[in-house]
Amino acid sequence: MSNPEPQTHDPEDRSFDYDVLDLFAGPGGLDVAAHFLGLTSVGIELDGNACETRYRAGLPTIHADVTVMRKERYDEVPHTRILAGGPPCQSFSIAGKGAGREALDTVTELIDELIEDPEGQLVDKKLKDLDARTGLVLEPLRYLLKAITSGRGPYQYIVLEQVPAVYAVWDAYARVLASGAIKRPRLDSSGRVQNEDVKYEVTCDVLRTEEYGVPQTRKRAVLIARLIDGEQHADKPLELPGPTHSRFVTVRPKAVGDDATLFPVESKKPEEEAKESWRSMHAALHAAKDELDASHDSIPRDSKFYVVSNYGSGGDPKKRGIRHWDQPSFTVTGKISRNRPMDVNGKPLPRFTIHEAGVLQSFPGDFPWSGKDQAQQVGNAVPPLFGMHALGAALGVTPSFPDELNLGWGGPVDALRSADLRLEGCPPERTCPTGHPYDQPAEGSSTASRPRTGASAKSPSK
Structure with a gap:
């Protein structure tokens, strides 16, 4: 079986700019997963080095701070049906100092406060007493609330992953997402505004990446959610992806x-x-x-x-x-x-x-x-094979994997395509938030206008 051919977003669907919005996108682990599932994606990433990898790989990217985009530039955030992301884990990681672990109780309490006050001004004040990165774990929820209050409406699917210590936060997410505590204004038949419950099917747990074909032992706390609306997938209840490989003991x-x-x-x-x-x-x-x-x-x-x-x-x-x-x-x-x-x-x-x-x-x-900092980019990324399982489970589809689980990309995209993506992500009228290592692709780089699969790269005639 060859790698899946890339698919583009349906041009007749005008309701979404992309399929997936990847917060804290890094070099593109979830975006690569989305690509091999035939989905389009766009990422928001603060680190200019990771952005450079993304531009060379042909991945649409906004070089910006996730929080700043939500607070000051939300009109520039693409409209998508899937919200995904893995917030920075350093403060929660066992390998780190553990400030996030000590603040877990505080963070879970702030989730309830955000539901009561979506603008979160009081929450912002309390977050000032925590490690600056710790509060970023709340950003996916804040993006969901912003989507509702802005009039776009809630995301249809949510996929989040983090280190195991964050499971308590995802569990608190699951509680409020499934409870109907989140509201959105809707006009009733008489034209009056009524608050309607926003409810999700939700499941979360700690999974092991080697049980999904990744050649590495790594534990991740994963949450997937699906909006309960007119299409509830009643014939296929929401479930975390089932392991395809044995656990390494x-x-x-x-x-x-x-x-x-x-x-x-x-x-x-x-x-x-x-x-x-x-x-x-x-x-x-x-x-x-x-x-x-x-x-x-x-x-x-x-x-x-x-x-x-x-x-x-x-x-x-x-x-x-x-x-x-x-x-x-x-x-x-x-x-x-x-x-x-x-x-x-x-x-x-x-x-x-x-x-x-x-x-x-x-x-x-x-x-x-x-x-x-390419080693750091690699280490911080979501494993794409694992991401394919997580995204597929949220959508209720079983991913199709290539032989030997070997993904092929086709190298860097054409220099013009990379330059276009860089210009879109870092327009000249806006200063990038961090230094950006603009590099010049070597002569003879790929002439493809978007990521290619290994199959297409090896067989140009196809």
Whole structure:
């Protein structure tokens, strides 16, 4: 099976500018997922480096602060039927200082206050006492409320993801979305304004990415919601995506002496034969070899290897985790270059390249990473394969995946297309919120006017 061909937005549908609005869009994990589902998307992203990746990849982008767009420039926010996003997780992450975890109770209380006061002036005052990033987890709800108060009406679907610590916030979201506490004004038959309940079917839980074909162990708190209206999909109730692959479970053998850190973990065999086994680092890198070669960033990984993690088990840096080549990767972070690939004799191998790290996140091997801080871009992104499952579940469709779960992009789009997207995202009359690493695409870049699939890139005649 080849990669799905890209589909454009229905030109006869004038009610929406795009299908998906991706808040905190990063380099485009959810946008890539939307693309392979045949959906159009637009992202709002503050980081100029991530924007440069998006422009080179052909992804429509507004280079701006999500909060500023809601407060001051909402008329410029495209109208979409799907609201999606993964707010910054640093303050909630276990790896961070934990200011967000300490403020979880406060944040969940503010959700109820926003329902009572959609403009949220009192909420803004209370947020000043928290880490500036912590309040960003409320932005998806504030965009929903803004869509209603602006007269656009509520989003039909909502898809959110974050680190597991944010599950309590998503649970509070679910409560208010399903309760009917959110109101919208409607004219009744006599022409009088009446407040109508806005209610959603909602489900949320903590999911593991390796159970969805991503060659990496990573836990994510996911919420999906579907507006209850005249088309309630009564024949297919809203459910989180069911796992397609087995969970990765490890058993660490006993080790003694100085070699203790070099003992790789052993993985348990999948208990459920109905599911495919988790996807390994080697399987993913091997499947993406052609795309990695096309990116000029390919390193032979055919021999057996293992990877020593940058992080220590239980907080002890001397007890670093180890994964075999035929196992999923550790969680890909912005520090993946510190993970040490080794051969079976303990000899160091080349570190993972940016494109390889992207493949371990399930990005196409030829995705055009650009700008600075590319490792951080990769680590912060939503894994596209996982995003396809989440978006598909919200829409009630089962995604169609290419052979070997290998996505292909076709490299950077034409230089003119990239320049057009940059001009749209950063118009000259407006100063960009952060430095923007304008670069010049190399001569001979792709002449495609939009992202291409691996199938179309390899078979131009099709």
